[in-house]
Amino acid sequence: xxxxxxxxxxxxxxxxxxxxxxxxxxxxxxxxxxxxxxxxxxxxxxxxxxxxxxxxxxxxxxxxxxxxxxxxxxxxxxxxxxxxxxxxxxxxxxxxxxxxxxxxxxxxxxxxxxxxxxxxxxxxxxxxxxxxxxxxxxxxxxxxxxxxxxxxxxxxxxxxxxxxxxxxxxxxxxxxxxxxxxxxxxxxxxxxxxxxxxxxxxxxxxxxxxxxxxxxxxxxxxxxxxxxxxxxxxxxxxxxxxxxxxxxxxxxxxxxxxxxxxxxxx
Numbered sequence: 030x031x032x033x034x035x036x037x038x039x040x041x042x043x044x045x046x047x048x049x050x051x052x053x054x055x056x057x058x059x060x061x062x063x064x065x066x067x068x069x070x071x072x073x074x075x076x077x078x079x080x081x082x083x084x085x086x087x088x089x090x091x092x093x094x095x096x097x098x099x100x101x102x103x104x105x106x107x108x109x110x111x112x113x114x115x116x117x118x119x120x121x122x123x124x125x126x127x128x129x130x131x132x133x134x135x136x137x138x139x140x141x142x143x144x145x146x147x148x149x150x151x152x153x154x155x156x157x158x159x160x161x162x163x164x165x166x167x168x169x170x171x172x173x174x175x176x177x178x179x180x181x182x183x184x185x186x187x188x189x190x191x192x193x194x195x196x197x198x199x200x201x202x203x204x205x206x207x208x209x210x211x212x213x214x215x216x217x218x219x220x221x222x223x224x225x226x227x228x229x230x231x232x233x234x235x236x237x238x239x240x241x242x243x244x245x246x247x248x249x250x251x252x253x254x255x256x257x258x259x260x261x262x263x264x265x266x267x268x269x270x271x272x273x274x275x276x277x278x279x280x281x282x283x284x285x286x287x288x289x290x291x292x293x294x295x
Contacts, residue, residue, distance in 0.1 A: 052082035079103025238293035
């Protein structure tokens, strides 16, 4: 007779805990951050130096990486660069001073965000949750705004921008801006037909621009919609992520509107 949930025989599949790789050389901070994150249900793998962190990264799967900037052997900036050679997993940097050079270097190396130590546990967890939401982002169903790459027009000119049509069409559009194509359903980006590898935050930023083509978006709007900041965040995060995105999709595709923000050229 098959087992039932009532008699305890049924197997209920539980979601695997989120795994975080923490690389921090200060033993006290490493222990306290590990304990704090474990209280929130995260599984933490910890390393005391950059080279050990790189080895652990290569050996196992992690949902998020939390890296200190100042590390022996291989510092957090170098470690982040090595990680970005093969992975687009979310990376959160920790800086002891919040020094501008540390912050800029970390973000230029490919980090998605940063926190300044000592960091409040609630703030750290909020940043981690925000990064994980970006990494597992799924667009809302429904027609997507912006140009759709369905077919060339009968003349030499492309069809005018339009939305997806009718229930027989895919709910997610394939948007095209020049040589840039965005599959909003498959979350894939192509430039001149070649796939473009984007980190989760870069993809979220591009989708935000693509949903508002030709519209100037200020930095606070981008911090709120892309980084999930409910408060005024550091606009350098936006500026440096835009720089990284430009390198991948073409510098001319995102225009700077001085004193206001950025917009995606149609």
